[in-house]
Amino acid sequence: MIDLTRWHPTARQALNWGVTVGSVLLCLLVLPTRFPGMALLDVGPNWLLIWVVAWSINRTVFEGATAGLILGWLQDGMSSPNPTHALSLVVVGALTARLQKQRYIQEDFISIALIVFGMAVLAETITAIQFSLQTIGTASANQHLGKIWLYHQRIALTSAILSSLWAPAVYYPLNRWWEHMAEFEQPQA
Amino acid sequence: MxxxxxxxxxxxxxxxxxxxxxxxxxxxxxxxxxxxxxxxxxxxxxxVQQTPQVEQSKDPKVLELEQRLVELESQNRQLQELLGYVEKHPSGGTVAPVIGRSADHWWQQVILGRGSKDGIQIGAIVSGDGGIVGRVVQVTPNTSRVLLISDPTSQVGVTISRSRNMGYIRGQAANRVIMEFFDKVPDVRPGDVVSTSSYSQIFPAGLPVGIVESVNLNKSPAPEAVVALSAPISRLEWVIVSPNPKAGAAELSSHTDLDPNHKNQLESASGVASAEDRP
The missing domain is CATH 1.20.5 (Single alpha-helices involved in coiled-coils or other helix-helix interfaces)
Known part of the structure; x- marks a missing residue:
């Protein structure tokens, strides 16, 4: 293990950012894959959502929302910018940061999995609402709405189950790293 | 300060x-x-496997049918030339490996391991074993992204090969698509072959799509049929990307897959809602 205590604070900061950006990149690269065991009905876990939850859980609302915006734009680039993924991830980031974890839930795997489950359902619902708004005004709106919400049920449930099961895989190492980094910052502040 | x-x-x-x-x-x-x-x-x-697997052991019956098909196709082309009806046939394709699926749950896309360096352009037709699977919507030098025909937003003008009844298919995010007819009483029965129609502005006419599985003539506002896609969309490994003679038109009017004139005519005739194709 490299002794990080002897590093210059700026170098340590740079490493911290490097690891954070690297983890986002890793999540992005896993998105198009469907490994056996990671997909149900051809739907995989929502890795970016897990990342946003892991990031926001110990941070302020502003930081959570910013991370949601950045990762939402990234996902827009990876799939389709219309409707945007940024909206759902911003809401997820802000809400996760707002949760009064200290008071209501302890911070462990189970509660992380639960938060991710709820947030995944919320995120897919926001996307479904965006799709619905797009179809309103077209001639066959009724027909489309029915299909969108039927599809939503399937996606929301599958995505929520898979994401919550895989959440610790992203949350645990990242959180350990950030806590480790925070320990260095503490004595100086 | x-x-x-x-x-x-x-x-x-x-x-x-x-x-x-x-x-x-x-x-x-x-x-x-x-x-x-x-x-x-x-x-x-x-x-990625370096070479696509080709089934060596072909049924003699299949071989015979293939030869007859080649014969009929060339005859058909000769007849079309006699009639002065010349359409560019899609020629030559690039074989590309499928390296990934859609990066979010709402879109049915696949990522291919070949891109503009291999001559793939936006709008190119992608087909798998047995029929079309979609079209290229984005290319980078070495990859390309394909919108599958099973995507709910992907709507393609098709026809029943036997009776020439027209309609369009709408994806259902699975290996089945729904075909909606423009006629009130279409002549269709399970087992009929479905192929792209000449009204489609995105795909050339006559490409195989799938086979009718069941028919519901009482459906409102238009009769519907469930079509099983002939290409195995959910487990694609290799696909063939061929240049699209209609690519220019598809880019110009990428929002509707049906020829506006015909569409209006057909809509007023049967009251079918507009068929949109979002890029």
Whole structure:
């Protein structure tokens, strides 16, 4: 293990950012894959959502929302910018940061999995609402709405189950790293 | 002034980092994630089989049918030439490996391991074993993204090969698509072959799509049929990308897959809602 205590604070900061950006990149690269065991009905876990939850859980609302915006734009680039993924991830980031974890839930795997489950359902619902708004005004709106919400049920449930099961895989190492980094910052502040 | 300076000293770096992150995220969004897909392709390359598997043992019956098909196709082309009806046939294709699926749940897309360096262009037709699977919506030098016909937003004008009844198919995010007819009483029965129609502005006419599985003539507002796609959409490994003679038209009017004139005529005749194709 490299002794990080002897590093210059700026170098340590740079490493911290490097690891954070690297983890986002890793999540992005896993998105198009469907490994056996990671997909149900051809739907995989929502890795970016897990990342946003892991990031926001110990941070302020502003930081959570910013991370949601950045990762939402990234996902827009990876799939389709219309409707945007940024909206759902911003809401997820802000809400996760707002949760009064200290008071209501302890911070462990189970509660992380639960938060991710709820947030995944919320995120897919926001996307479904965006799709619905797009179809309103077209001639066959009724027909489309029915299909969108039927599809939503399937996606929301599958995505929520898979994401919550895989959440610790992203949350645990990242959180350990950030806590480790925070320990260095503490004595100086 | 002092307060501003102090605030800047404390938050300047953070502000810079945030704007840097936002800027690069926006850049990736505007370039459609091209860079990320290039990296992804580089990582996926070692895991892709270098040559597509070809089934060597073909049934003698299949071979006979294939030869008859070639014969009929060339006869058909000769007759079309006699009639003065000349359409460019899609010729030559690139074989491309499928290296990934859609990066979100609402879109049915696949990522191919070949791109503009191999001559793939936006709008190119992608077909698998047995029929069309979609069209290319984005290319980078070494990858391309395909919108599958099973995507709910993907709507293609099709026809029943036997009776020439027209309609369009709508994806259902699975290996089945729904075909809606323009006629009130179409002549269709299970087992009929469905292929792209000449009204389609995105795909050339006559490409095989699938086989009718069941028919519901009482459906409102238009009769419907469930079509089983002939290409195995959910487990594609290799596909063939061929240049699209209608690619120019598809880009010009990428929002409707049906010829506007015919569409209006057909809509007024049968009251079918508009068929849109979002790129």
């Amino acid at each position: 002092y307060a501003v300076r102090r605030w800047w000293d404390r938050n300047g770096i953070r502000l810079g980092l945030i704007s840097l992150a936002l800027g690069s995220a926006w850049l990736i969004r505007q370039t459609q994630g091209g860079l990320i897909y290039e990296v992804y392709r580089g990582l996926a390359q070692p895991f």
